[in-house]
Amino acid sequence: MKQTAMKQPKLDVFNQMESEVRSYCRSFQTVFNKASNALLWDKHHKAYIDFFAGAGALNYGHNNPRIREKLVQYLLEDGVTHSLDMATEAKERFLLQFNNLILKPRSMSYKVMFPGPTGTNAVESALKIARKVTGRTNIICFTNAFHGMSLGSLSATGNSFKRKGAGVTLGNTTFMPYDQYFGSSIDTAAMLEKMLDDPGSGIDKPAAVLLETLQGEGGLNSASQAWLQSIEKICRKHDMLLIVDDVQMGCGRTGSFFSFEDAKIEPDLICLSKSIGGYGLPMALTLIKPKYDQWEPGEHNGTFRGNNLGFVAASEALTYWSDPDFTSQISKKSKILHDFLARMAKTYPKEIQEVRGKGFIQGLAFVEPSHAGKLSAEAFERGVIMETSGPRDEVAKIMPPLTIEEKLLHEGLERIEEALQAMFSPAAAKGKVSVHA
Amino acid sequence: MKQTAMKQPKLDVFNQMESEVRSYCRSFQTVFNKASNALLWDKHHKAYIDFFAGAGALNYGHNNPRIREKLVQYLLEDGVTHSLDMATEAKERFLLQFNNLILKPRSMSYKVMFPGPTGTNAVESALKIARKVTGRTNIICFTNAFHGMSLGSLSATGNSFKRKGAGVTLGNTTFMPYDQYFGSSIDTAAMLEKMLDDPGSGIDKPAAVLLETLQGEGGLNSASQAWLQSIEKICRKHDMLLIVDDVQMGCGRTGSFFSFEDAKIEPDLICLSKSIGGYGLPMALTLIKPKYDQWEPGEHNGTFRGNNLGFVAASEALTYWSDPDFTSQISKKSKILHDFLARMAKTYPKEIQEVRGKGFIQGLAFVEPSHAGKLSAEAFERGVIMETSGPRDEVAKIMPPLTIEEKLLHEGLERIEEALQAMFSPAAAKGKVSVHA
């Protein structure tokens, strides 16, 4: 959501000292100090239900107590905190956990790269290795993709406002229409295939296709299994690598650990970050099919590849995935979310264009783009934190921690319903609901 | 230091699961598990004196107890851990501490940007804002500069091995010779000035000059105060921004908080990371002269701009700078280091070309480049961790935590002396020294 740079007394220190680039703090104008699972408190002890979850970095909730215990213990034992990319026991344990709890049960074989602690590091490294192993430079990416703010990732990001921020011409990427971009009757994968098959199309033979299976920032556009499979097939046919950016959609956000599990595709490279760190700690992975692990030692590096608190937290977080109940709970809560949004769409058919998204990231696309931001503001007044997405910020997005209590989920949705009433049927609007937590 | 990809039994898990890109773990082949100030222990309880300090991320030592206490307390109190760029008390406190302990005492006025948690994020954001406010794209950077691995920063990094890793042509930068690059008789600042003055030189008018005051990765090349002042003057004359990348040299590494304090220059943008997080936690800042803080809200963003554990640790770490004894201790230990290296250079005049560096980052440039790596290996065998730098990895670099105990500093240096003896005067070499810590 774009914010105008308004000043206000509550955030004096921030207004005076922090750069104008600050953003979310303009929408959610209070100073937070405590958090627990899906609740945040500000310094006036007001509680907020968090339907934003650190933009997907807090799938296991704020300050997950199981993870916190491990962190405190590690700190008190003087475990190595920072290790560059040297070997540590914490890292060793993480690698084993990741292999045993994630890769093996899914019969997946990947080398694990620690590219630096953020999603954009993972994307930059994936683009590098894809270009290296193919000897080509072009990357196919998609309308409304979001991959990060450093120049390599930004070149593959669709948002014109972010792109302009680069200050230089971004290149070596070709944007193609995402699934359903031109409506349901036009097969955009077939379009890509035709252009790649045609030696006169002007599309330089790509090193890779880079995609999100669901575009979280781009407006909750979701790719069908069939489309993903077509793209994979095109990659094989044209000897291009398939890169899935699962930074936001991975770690269970869409219901399974990887967002592409139901599509049964096998990406050559997978980017993970955000919730991989378990506790909201900076961490990222680039998973590389062994045959493409053609890096020279140190060809890509970085100071914070060895954030051992991240390894400790991540190792514990991954244990959630050995519990089948965890995924069935996500599924159950996703249905609650979907049913609610569908009901809202039915209630306000002129205002709400459609329900978008999948799993535990869904939202409402509004006919009038500004309504999404308005809903976010109204929700905040009612103690709910939620954000917008889409090229015109026209989608109101709900993505609570996966671990949110069902009761709190319902309560948050009720407040959103009130906010919508206040916006579209003011007469019917009820009073505010207080949080009992 | 470049490493060949050797396999060895000790690091089985890493060899099997981690990408070939891993690097330092090839030089320092053991699994670490504990750390305290300047000591690291591996899982066989062997202690190592750390003369590398997380490549500058551990200026306050491993697991600094003052900082650890604050972290544990914050965790146990359920302080907000991850907050995107929302306002939190931890961030507020950090901003105030940074202002009160760093900026105000130095009469500096800067807006603080949180560009994401790594040095390359800080550099990318600095380049963006410099390009935005000037409307130009070219950046002057220098031979043997190192600024990071994402494409924007990599374009300004000199190392050909790292650059090639990009897989695409890097542009929008012009490399100029650093101070003393062509020897002491040629003024490279004057060269830059002539080329900028000449409308036919082919150098597109730059947005900014980006520099390190001492090139840590590039071989411990140090810029003189006069040169830095000349560069600043050229920036003013040509209406270019001056960006100091103080990621490695800041936070006291050269003796003062900012590395350029003695040169009395006023950069328009300053990049900080590594030790700003205090405890080795991922964190970075971009400091922006208020008049250049022309960002639109959200024009640059990122998930981990609100690493509150970093804010907590950093706030505590900054208190060191209110203690005058802290800087005088650095100064004293820097002298010990320098005297030692000067003595070594005198002892091995044919092998050692010169002593390089400044403050608490100094090293030996060898005539035969491979000797630097050899020294690192010999030192590791003697329980000392140290790295190489320079375009041919020809400089052996010593950069302990600023907080290292004097006794341990001496002990580490003694072991290095032994390593040099073993390399160059084998007959005189003494036995190994054990660590008493």
Place this chain on the structure above:
Amino acid sequence: MKQTAMKQPKLDVFNQMESEVRSYCRSFQTVFNKASNALLWDKHHKAYIDFFAGAGALNYGHNNPRIREKLVQYLLEDGVTHSLDMATEAKERFLLQFNNLILKPRSMSYKVMFPGPTGTNAVESALKIARKVTGRTNIICFTNAFHGMSLGSLSATGNSFKRKGAGVTLGNTTFMPYDQYFGSSIDTAAMLEKMLDDPGSGIDKPAAVLLETLQGEGGLNSASQAWLQSIEKICRKHDMLLIVDDVQMGCGRTGSFFSFEDAKIEPDLICLSKSIGGYGLPMALTLIKPKYDQWEPGEHNGTFRGNNLGFVAASEALTYWSDPDFTSQISKKSKILHDFLARMAKTYPKEIQEVRGKGFIQGLAFVEPSHAGKLSAEAFERGVIMETSGPRDEVAKIMPPLTIEEKLLHEGLERIEEALQAMFSPAAAKGKVSVHA
């Protein structure tokens, strides 16, 4: 048509001395020495009917006698031959002729730029001024476009073989599907519009749309009037310039002087070359709507902008356009050509996919791409010069001089019919026809 680099005795001097890059001389392996209108003779006095017309540079025929007379007279009078961009009487006369015979009768108002003597100069200059007046860099171009071989034009050219020749990454262009690219049911102009309307599409706001109304090199793909009008409308809506590259299709090739006259669009910039020089002499124009003529003096220059022989020849050639009979003759002969091709397509429905093109540039698209080259070779054996086009060289192209005698046109077509018979119905094939000219 791609040629393999075969050696053969007939062209010894060329094989030994000329670069391997030579191309057409490999298809048409003889040494020519004389030419007149639509006939070429080789040094063995064999005549060839020219259905290629200098790739569109000889619309008025080889050695047009009306033009030749003026050239010889000018040479003998010591008229200025080379004048850089100084003012000469020959240039003045050309400007007046162009205004009086071309612009005024069509109520068109353009400033005339002499960008250098070739089509690629015209395109490069058009891209420059479009970028200058908009302050943007991106150019929309189309699948299978051909605009020239220098880097600016090549960036907008679709052919992958030519693009690869650049040896560098080509950028600042976005390729969109040309009219009918995805078949007749998909409106590619609407696609372009949607992507430009969408701030998240990843298409950086363009300076201009660059197009050919009929893609001569790209396979004789022809844009409909409706599509061209849609593109013009999109240009106006998005404040982009519309550039028509009429280098090959202009000067009457499609029936009218400008190829877009029937579409009633008003390009902001028009590129002319090839036949504008009248006699096959190097010359090019960039026509600029007066409001966009924002060049600084000398901002684009070149040595051969003042090829006065070109001005002299062009001035005479333009007089053809004051004779209504000239265009009606083109129209009549275009119909002969079309009827012939339609008949061939009907005769060989399995081999010939369709008739392509318009006006006096039409051809046959073959199901099996190599048949086009085969036809060209068979035709050459029968004394006809014709070329192929399309991304797979799958289209056999016929584009005689506009001035070809009807009798010779029929004779050439008969020989092509024989060639097709020899290829597809060998039993029915007749003997060779000799040229009586």
Place this chain on the structure above:
Amino acid sequence: MKQTAMKQPKLDVFNQMESEVRSYCRSFQTVFNKASNALLWDKHHKAYIDFFAGAGALNYGHNNPRIREKLVQYLLEDGVTHSLDMATEAKERFLLQFNNLILKPRSMSYKVMFPGPTGTNAVESALKIARKVTGRTNIICFTNAFHGMSLGSLSATGNSFKRKGAGVTLGNTTFMPYDQYFGSSIDTAAMLEKMLDDPGSGIDKPAAVLLETLQGEGGLNSASQAWLQSIEKICRKHDMLLIVDDVQMGCGRTGSFFSFEDAKIEPDLICLSKSIGGYGLPMALTLIKPKYDQWEPGEHNGTFRGNNLGFVAASEALTYWSDPDFTSQISKKSKILHDFLARMAKTYPKEIQEVRGKGFIQGLAFVEPSHAGKLSAEAFERGVIMETSGPRDEVAKIMPPLTIEEKLLHEGLERIEEALQAMFSPAAAKGKVSVHA
């Protein structure tokens, strides 16, 4: 020389119809209609001595009668005028003449490429083949270089005004200081070598070095033989191609056919244009050492590679080079020119900084840059056409046809002397001299 866009009645047609980009016609405000050797006449029958020679395209004078005879004859015989790159007798004869009169006598072995008819085509093609055979993209070029206006050549051109005209970021080139750029005490070839030897310099390993032996547009800066030899050696050491752009300096301008003959270097690629066409007709060559002639057929092409009038004219022009008296005449006249300029420099030591250039392209560098343009204007009033060059247009340049009569040369120089007197010693200035020709 930069010109302000003044309007004036004399050039009405041009002012109204021709683009603002027109340039020389602003300095030399009259309409020319006749020319012969070193004289131009305007339509008022006023004669001008041409000391500009088509910017080097008219080394054999305007309308050279020996060449004209051949052209008229060829036209009247219906010789092929335009042939794309098909084989013609005229082209065959040119190839043989070029081999017999130029290459063989100098023991040079090159394949001849016809890259299109202008200098920038030759440079673009040279860069392409250099990039192809090395697989690299970077090109070393030099301060104040001029190579052409299309994007590939413009990337290697130093002039910031021309570069800005591109409207896009120019890349894949690295500008290094030309010989003597930092004065006579600094060896700029050694600088280049050091930066190429250093894997940390940030200079991506180049495909080639591209240079002019004397920078005609860049201010008549002349490279010494020793410097050229050093550059050649560095090319061999680093496996880079050496490209000499002899577009302006070739064809005898510096005294020998190729400008580098006295330096005894062997370029891998040589670009020729301007006077290679003999009569001012558009023509260009790229000479390629046979081992580097790795083009695929048609990988670079263009419509006007077969300008047969150019071949006819060039074949005749080359016969000058079989006459030893031709070069001794150039040498003699070059000395006259030099002696005159040296005398002027001595006469006006405060105003004239130095004499620049070599052979039959020499000039005066003024202390106050505007004096060069002033001299050009004063000379024009006195019936002499001469231009300025250099990054600040600070050099007044004299480059008559090589064939100028000695008497006319003296007369032109006298008028320049008068112009200088009028500028600097007005009291002593004599009246105007009239041309007797």
